[in-house]
Amino acid sequence: MNEPAPAPKESVPTRRSFFGVLVGSISTVVGALMAVPLLRFALHPLFDSTSGTDWFPLGSPEEFGGADPVRAEVSFRKTDGWRVSQVKQTVWVTHDSSGQLRVLSGTCPHLGCVAVWRDDQKSFVCPCHKGTFAKDGERLAGPPPRGLDPLPVKVEGGKLWVKYQYFRQLVAQREVVG
Numbered sequence: 001m002n003e004p005a006p007a008p009k010e011s012v013p014t015r016r017s018f019f020g021v022l023v024g025s026i027s028t029v030v031g032a033l034m035a036v037p038l039l040r041f042a043l044h045p046l047f048d049s050t051s052g053t054d055w056f057p058l059g060s061p062e063e064f065g066g067a068d069p070v071r072a073e074v075s076f077r078k079t080d081g082w083r084v085s086q087v088k089q090t091v092w093v094t095h096d097s098s099g100q101l102r103v104l105s106g107t108c109p110h111l112g113c114v115a116v117w118r119d120d121q122k123s124f125v126c127p128c129h130k131g132t133f134a135k136d137g138e139r140l141a142g143p144p145p146r147g148l149d150p151l152p153v154k155v156e157g158g159k160l161w162v163k164y165q166y167f168r169q170l171v172a173q174r175e176v177v178g
């Protein structure tokens with residue numbers, strides 16, 4: 001006659017296994033809490049916009065009373081993702097159709113080359129793909145999807161000031177990105 005099979009042993013939680021689970025849980029929670037700031041630090045430049053621009057004095061408004069646009073440069077520290085660099089950007093002080101001072105970004109809205117004023121053509125010309133723009137920045141011809149971008153200006157303390165901005169390229173609708 002066969003003997004009955006022994007009853008399976010019931011697992012009884014021991015004090016040691018309880019502490020093992022407790023320490024494991026605490027480690028997981030602490031690890032997760034520490035990961036949050038590290039992830040934020042590592043990823044924030046990806047979601048942050050290009051930055052670092054401010055107001056720059058360009059000179060007395062009377063200096064820009066001539067018929068042709070005047071080139072000026074602004075220099076600042078630029079933060080782009082993880083990279084911080086000192087950059088110089090070209091701006092053009094010109095006039096709109098009603099004669100008001102207007103400052104244009106020199107950066108072509110096509111692929112970012114610097115547009116230059118051609119006195120012989122009385123227009124801005126981008127040397128890269130021959131985009132052309134009127135004196136007030138309006139697009140005349142070529143691949144750029146819009147005109148040169150006007151920058152915020154103010155007259156304060158007897159000086160003309162400009163706030164440099166970056167705009168999204170290759171789109172018809174003007175959009176500030178930094």
Ligand code: FES
Nearest residue numbers: 108110111126131
């Ligand atoms: Fe200016 Fe292409 S970058 S026309």
